[in-house]
Amino acid sequence: xxxxxxxxxxxxxxxxxxxxxxxxxxxxxxxxxxxxxxxxxxxxxxxxxxxxxxxxxxxxxxxxxxxxxxxxxxxxxxxxxxxxxxxxxxxxxxxxxxxxxxxxxxxxxxxxxxxxxxxxxxxxxx
Ligand SMILES: [Zn+2]
Numbered sequence: 235x236x237x238x239x240x241x242x243x244x245x246x247x248x249x250x251x252x253x254x255x256x257x258x259x260x261x262x263x264x265x266x267x268x269x270x271x272x273x274x275x276x277x278x279x280x281x282x283x284x285x286x287x288x289x290x291x292x293x294x295x296x297x298x299x300x301x302x303x304x305x306x307x308x309x310x311x312x313x314x315x316x317x318x319x320x321x322x323x324x325x326x327x328x329x330x331x332x333x334x335x336x337x338x339x340x341x342x343x344x345x346x347x348x349x350x351x352x353x354x355x356x357x358x359x360x
Contacts, residue, residue, distance in 0.1 A: 283330075285310045302330035303347075304337050 235243075245252060281287045285299055285308050296313040309330045319325060329335045337343050344350060 282312070283309050298327070300327055302334050303328050304334040304343065305330060 281290050285297075291297060297310040298313045298316045299308060299310045301308055307330045309327075311327055316327065319327075329338060338347075
């Protein structure tokens with residue numbers, strides 16, 4: 235019997251005990267990992283998304299800078315991420331956050347946005 239087959243056999247024999255053990259482990263440690271991930275994401279947001287930060291890109295990473303259509307903040311994203319999203323979904327980044335994306339969906343913004351005002355001007359001249 236190979237090692238993998240033996241492990242599989244052992245797992246099938248003691249399925250309930252093993253699963254309950256791992257469940258207990260993840261329940262007791264989940265808060266720790268959530269905090270750790272929050273720390274990592276806050277670091278990423280502060281340095282990578284903020285074009286003023288000079289810590290990022292020292293080893294030759296390429297970035298794509300753009301302005302948010304709602305609030306006008308400048309933001310940068312990894313160029314490889316942009317290319318991947320363009321290949322798969324066919325879109326470029328427009329908004330700086332989920333908040334701005336939500337604002338862009340609202341009726342008020344659709345009436346006030348610079349794009350809508352341009353259309354209004356064109357309609358008036360015609
Ligand atoms: Zn924004």
